[in-house]
Amino acid sequence: MFFDDLHGLLRVAIVSLLAYAAMVLVLRIAGKRSLAKLNAFDLVVTVALGSTLATVLLSKDVALGEGVLAFAALASLQWLVSRLSVSSAWFRTLARAKPRLLLENGEYRRDAMAQERVTKSEIDAAVRNAGHGRLEAVVAVVLETDGSMSVIVDSAEEELTALRSVQR
CATH class of the missing domain: 1.20.1270 (Substrate Binding Domain Of Dnak; Chain:A; Domain 2)
Known part of the structure; x- marks a missing residue:
């Protein structure tokens, strides 16, 4: 047995x-x-x-x-x-996917969300997990090539060079 x-x-x-x-x-x-x-x-x-x-x-x-x-x-x-x-x-x-912009300056990018099959609630959760409560404070949410989401918040003194390779 x-x-x-x-x-x-x-x-x-x-x-x-x-x-x-x-x-x-x-x-x-x-x-x-x-x-x-x-x-x-x-x-x-x-x-x-x-x-x-x-x-x-x-x-x-x-x-x-x-x-x-x-x-x-x-x-x-x-x-x-x-x-x-x-x-x-x-x-x-x-062979490789490109990162995709899902939220820009607090606004959902519905076309990208539909193509990537991502919901508002998933983006909201990523923003909360990054420690933020207001979408308006978020410059971008990026769906990375590994399926994770990166949250970039507004920083007046920084140029957002990390967004150059992101598909808009």
Whole structure:
């Protein structure tokens, strides 16, 4: 009921240790961006790594070496996509979303909200979470590429250069 045999338990214990070590090693070699929460591709890689790890740990049909190769392949693909995104504007446009302006100078941008499927209440919550109670004090709310919302408040002495890359 709780397990089939001791051999199966021993296999899971040993493969868990080795697969975990291999995944940590692959991710350290791949760099900090490997588990970044920046775009859809990064999310896919993160989910695929978790799924691959679970399969390696629990399936007797998948050998540890095959799992390690899958980890390396996923990390390499993520590295390649991020490298191409840095070096090619065309590829960057294809692979990455742009941040989107949802509220500007206290006014909701309904067209952007509709396209991004964001409600007023979600924007209001982001403003509250940033510690503000008045929309009029907010210069911008930006839907970032990772799905989070940034709230920028009015600051007369600062030029808002961080909004240059935001899709209006």
